[in-house]
Amino acid sequence: MMTDLWINLPVKNLAQSKEFFTQLGFTFNQQQGNTDHSACLLIGQKNVVVMLFDEPTFKGFTNSNIASADKGNEVLLSLGVESKEEVDELAKKAIAAGGSSNHKPKEMQGWMYGCVFTDLDGHKWNVLYLDKSKMPN
Known part of the structure; x- marks a missing residue:
């Protein structure tokens, strides 16, 4: 049985992305998923997890190229x-x-x-x- 859903997003600069989402009022899980290569963004009352990964780490998980977000929406x-x-x-x-x-x-x-x-x-x-x-x- 599935128990959770995590959304994973690649980011070019993890520190800048964390600052961006902090300015919007989002919080991060400081205990889990918080490394030099990732950040655990928490959304909503149920704390849905959006993992932000630097691009090299994301590519390592997916074993593929990262789509260009400026050319379309996935x-x-x-x-x-x-x-x-x-x-x-x-x-x-x-x-x-x-x-x-x-x-x-x-x-x-x-x-x-x-x-x-x-x-x-x-x-x-x-x-x-x-x-x-x-x-x-």
């Missing part, structure tokens, strides 16, 4: 927040910390409000507030 990492204001705030923090976005926060389909930003390594993050009272059945 995955969109979505973060649920509790309000539209949190979407706006996280988008602003991402830009201030060195990330980028060409997707301004907006309402979608009448019940979602969100924004996509790109981290320092080109990974796409989708910040969403879901108004469950307006969700279609």
Whole structure:
């Protein structure tokens, strides 16, 4: 039986990536997964693990090249927040910390409000507030 899910992302500069996510308000597990080559990013109330690995370490695990994030998207990492204001705030923090976005926060389909930003390594993050009272059945 499967017990956990970890998301693993390659990063060019581990120290810069840790600083980026710290500026966004994320925390790291300081006891596990925290080495010179990796960092254990914790997300949400359930502490979903996103492991950040320097590129040589990531390549060693996958035994393959790393895809170029600036040429397309392989995955969109979505973060649920509790309000539209949190979407706006996280988008602003991402830009201030060195990330980028060409997707301004907006309402979608009448019940979602969100924004996509790109981290320092080109990974796409989708910040969403879901108004469950307006969700279609």
